[in-house]
Amino acid sequence: MTAPRTTGGPRTTEGPRTTGGPRTAGGGPAGRRRPEDPLVRVGRALRLVILAALALLFLVPFYLLVRNGLAAEQDITSPDWTFFPTTLHWSNVGELFDDPAVPMGRSLVNSALIAVATTLGTLLFASLAGYGLARIPYRFANQVFYAVLGTLMVPSAVTFVPSFVLVSSLGWVSSLRGLIVPTLFSGFACFVFRQFFTGFPRELEDAARVDGLGYWRTYWRIVVPNARPVFAAVGTIVFIGAWNSFLWPLVIGQDRDAWTVQVALSTFTTAQVVNLHELFVAAAVSIVPLVLVFLLLQRYIVAGVERSGIDD
Amino acid sequence: MRRRISDNTLWFWVFVGPFAVGLALFTYVPLLWSVYLSFFDAHNTVSPTDFVGFDNYTAMLRDGAFTSSLGTFAVFSLFIVPATYALALALALMVNRTRRFQAFFRSVFFLPAACSYVVAALIWKLSIFNGVRFGLANTVLGWFGADQTAWLSTTHPPWYWLVIVTVRLWLQAGFYMILFLAGLQRISPRLYEAAAVDGARPGWQVFRHITFPQLRTTSVAVVLLLVINAFQAFDEFYNLLSDARGYPPYARPPLVYLYYTALGQGQNLGMGSAGAVILALIVAVVTVFQARWFGLGRKEAD
Numbered sequence: 001m002t003a004p005r006t007t008g009g010p011r012t013t014e015g016p017r018t019t020g021g022p023r024t025a026g027g028g029p030a031g032r033r034r035p036e037d038p039l040v041r042v043g044r045a046l047r048l049v050i051l052a053a054l055a056l057l058f059l060v061p062f063y064l065l066v067r068n069g070l071a072a073e074q075d076i077t078s079p080d081w082t083f084f085p086t087t088l089h090w091s092n093v094g095e096l097f098d099d100p101a102v103p104m105g106r107s108l109v110n111s112a113l114i115a116v117a118t119t120l121g122t123l124l125f126a127s128l129a130g131y132g133l134a135r136i137p138y139r140f141a142n143q144v145f146y147a148v149l150g151t152l153m154v155p156s157a158v159t160f161v162p163s164f165v166l167v168s169s170l171g172w173v174s175s176l177r178g179l180i181v182p183t184l185f186s187g188f189a190c191f192v193f194r195q196f197f198t199g200f201p202r203e204l205e206d207a208a209r210v211d212g213l214g215y216w217r218t219y220w221r222i223v224v225p226n227a228r229p230v231f232a233a234v235g236t237i238v239f240i241g242a243w244n245s246f247l248w249p250l251v252i253g254q255d256r257d258a259w260t261v262q263v264a265l266s267t268f269t270t271a272q273v274v275n276l277h278e279l280f281v282a283a284a285v286s287i288v289p290l291v292l293v294f295l296l297l298q299r300y301i302v303a304g305v306e307r308s309g310i311d312d
Numbered sequence: 313m314r315r316r317i318s319d320n321t322l323w324f325w326v327f328v329g330p331f332a333v334g335l336a337l338f339t340y341v342p343l344l345w346s347v348y349l350s351f352f353d354a355h356n357t358v359s360p361t362d363f364v365g366f367d368n369y370t371a372m373l374r375d376g377a378f379t380s381s382l383g384t385f386a387v388f389s390l391f392i393v394p395a396t397y398a399l400a401l402a403l404a405l406m407v408n409r410t411r412r413f414q415a416f417f418r419s420v421f422f423l424p425a426a427c428s429y430v431v432a433a434l435i436w437k438l439s440i441f442n443g444v445r446f447g448l449a450n451t452v453l454g455w456f457g458a459d460q461t462a463w464l465s466t467t468h469p470p471w472y473w474l475v476i477v478t479v480r481l482w483l484q485a486g487f488y489m490i491l492f493l494a495g496l497q498r499i500s501p502r503l504y505e506a507a508a509v510d511g512a513r514p515g516w517q518v519f520r521h522i523t524f525p526q527l528r529t530t531s532v533a534v535v536l537l538l539v540i541n542a543f544q545a546f547d548e549f550y551n552l553l554s555d556a557r558g559y560p561p562y563a564r565p566p567l568v569y570l571y572y573t574a575l576g577q578g579q580n581l582g583m584g585s586a587g588a589v590i591l592a593l594i595v596a597v598v599t600v601f602q603a604r605w606f607g608l609g610r611k612e613a614d
Contacts (some may be wrong), residue, residue, distance in 0.1 A: 047406050055420040061432065061482065064439045064448065064468060081446035100600045125331040127596045132327030137320050151339045153599050155543055158565045158588040161574045161581055162342035162349070185334035214321045244428035246547045251575060262430045266551055276438065294426040298419060305494045
């Protein structure tokens with residue numbers, strides 16, 4: 001996934017980096033130029049201290065993951081446990097991929113294929129539907145929209161048994177198709193796109209229509225390029241969700257060959273044979289792609305959430 | 313003019329059709345099928361013949377394990393919903409007011425959202441809340457002279473709740489913080505100026521009378537999402553509590569229970585479906601009630 005550089009959506013009245021810099025929206029005394037009240041300074045320092053302490057707390061689990069992944073076995077389970085390991089074993093990473101008992105490489109590839117395909121497919125189907133619902137006049141558009149909205153309330157418990165049966169009657173159990181296709185139609189993504197397109201200024205599209213472009217070409221040439229931040233935001237959320245999803249791959253991926261990273265890891269934790277450092281290094285490896293995607297695209301998620309009305 | 317209208321209808325379905333077909337096939341068909349199955353005696357079969365009416369439902373509601381799983385959900389949401397709400401809002405307020413390092417703090421708090429429940433459960437189970445001495449919690453408590461606790465298997469007092477709640481709190485607080493940050497960005501600075509003119513002291517008064525009421529729509533959405541997500545709790549319970557020997561009878565949320573009923577050894581699809589339908593009805597009622605109560609969709613407040 002490449003990060004679209006332009007954030008030039010038509011709604012950028014606030015400028016592209018709405019959240020990055022030292023903006024003081026939300027007001028408060030920090031925003032105004034005033035002689036500095038010592039109390040305000042103390043308050044700000046206190047806030048920084050609290051934030052720093054919380055940040056440290058939030059990072060500890062990541063640290064433990066890496067620490068245990070690179071530690072020697074006895075450094076993980078030793079009764080004289082220390083916060084810092086005595087030695088680092090980078091070879092743990094290599095051992096993980098050489099271990100024939102765990103299909104780590106295969107499950108990583110599966111997860112990557114599933115996450116990429118799910119993301120692209122979801123973006124395609126949901127954005128088209130969202131646009132149609134928002135912009136093409138049709139008598140029953142609202143009813144269709146409510147039918148989409150209703151699915152947000154359906155707990156996965158209600159659909160997983162029949163979905164499983166449906167997928168198995170198609171012969172898709174333990175296949176990537178079975179893991180990908182049923183997840184391509186996300187009511188949530190469609191809802192977000194519809195909300196975004198509803199608030200999208202009409203002028204650009206009107207100009208395109210006057211120039212004789214139909215809905216189809218207007219969509220691809222005008223609408224999509226202007227909606228990049230929302231595509232990036234929804235895409236990242238879907239990608240993370242697909243990479244991390246557990247119940248469906250657990251039910252469908254019955255053969256080892258169809259395991260995703262999450263299922264592979266989970267069989268580790270529930271099995272009795274636990275090679276701890278290998279387990280931790282596998283877990284650490286499993287989050288690397290996500291952390292990368294996440295750090296690269298994070299500001300688009302934030303910008304996209306702010307503009308798309310996910311929380312409206 | 314007629315031609316124009318049918319053109320629009322055609323194009324509407326060109327855009328919406330593929331999605332609608334997929335949604336119908338993979339959500340609505342399973343949903344209706346689930347309702348159908350719930351009225352039949354369906355052991356190991358999905359094309360059942362014995363119609364049993366509401367028997368599955370009554371059996372389910374009399375089944376202590378199922379009702380206790382609903383209780384588990386209720387207790388779980390009682391912990392997790394207010395805790396996440398408060399933490400996410402507090403983080404958003406503090407991050408929003410911080411000028412330096414804002415991007416850094418936002419990233420750090422949001423980063424756990426990239427972590428899966430499986431991985432987080434692993435860290436919690438085998439590294440932080442480990443029952444023996446090499447767990448972080450016991451090590452830290454040991455410095456203060458506390459005894460070692462077997463966090464995940466102690467039921468009196470129910471220490472396992474601390475493990476279950478903190479996992480989810482860590483994973484999801486950052487995402488909701490982002491929603492609150494987005495809400496905060498939308499509040500007009502003029503409101504704060506007006507409040508300052510009126511002599512409201514910055515801090516609690518401004519929060520109480522300006523910020524919090526302005527965040528209402530965001531708050532409603534956050535609470536709704538939190539409750540719906542709590543209903544769907546599966547991953548952390550499954551990964552934290554089950555092991556090679558199976559699953560302990562305590563702290564089993566509905567989804568875990570249904571998973572074992574429908575796809576476990578019994579393969580009781582009729583019962584599983586009845587339970588799932590009951591669950592869906594509860595979610596629907598709670599959602600609609602909550603939306604009405606807090607006025608979701610009422611736009612005049614904005």
